Amino acid sequence: TMTTNGMGRGLPLAGDNRDNWQFMRDRLADPLLHPSPEQIEFTAQVFQEFLSIRRDAPLLRLRSANDIEERLHFHDTGPDGTPGVIVMELRDRSPLEPLDADIDAMMIVFNATGRRVSIVVPDAIGRTFVVHEVQAGGVDAEWLRGAFVATANGRVSVPAFSTVVFVEPGAR
The missing domain is CATH 2.60.40.1180 (Golgi alpha-mannosidase II)
Structure with a gap:
């Protein structure tokens, strides 16, 4: 749909990351860090160029x-x-x-x-x-x-x- 891309879902494996999970959760929940539909479309176009x-x-x-x-x-x-x-x-x-x-x-x-x-x-x-x-x-x-x-x-x-x-x- 190019309106969302799954940003903000999931955390990395616990291993060395567990101590940083709360920091990561806060960032992943911040809507200002989520890409706009225009940014998603632009990124998809750049990726298609690399594939070409x-x-x-x-x-x-x-x-x-x-x-x-x-x-x-x-x-x-x-x-x-x-x-x-x-x-x-x-x-x-x-x-x-x-x-x-x-x-x-x-x-x-x-x-x-x-x-x-x-x-x-x-x-x-x-x-x-x-x-x-x-x-x-x-x-x-x-x-x-x-x-x-x-x-x-x-x-x-x-x-x-x-x-x-x-x-x-x-x-x-």
Whole structure:
């Protein structure tokens, strides 16, 4: 119905959570924390866009552990990594067997922070990444308009609370 989504039902297993149940109950009962029908609809549309990207991108459907080990790389990791941010890259470039003639790589940035983040990814220097066409024309396009990967210095910049899919168009 897109008017409700079940927010506020149930608590996590007791385990380490029992001591926090009352705190959680109070929050879950707060109507100001429940999403509006507009927010539910928007979220459903964004989710459909992600499913569309996944359906059309062989790099997001790797079939073997070997493929994952060869193609998946994480940037900005370790103790110096940016808290709340994950930068992953899926490569489809030589010498790997190509999976997608149109895309050499995908870089996906998950920003769970409440601020815009800019991170330098040295492996992105000299390469051209653009926001995936589904997101660039999607319901979140205005919010994602400022997302970019700078070819000159590898700086990746994404807005707060976003997941941005960048693609490096195929050179084959």
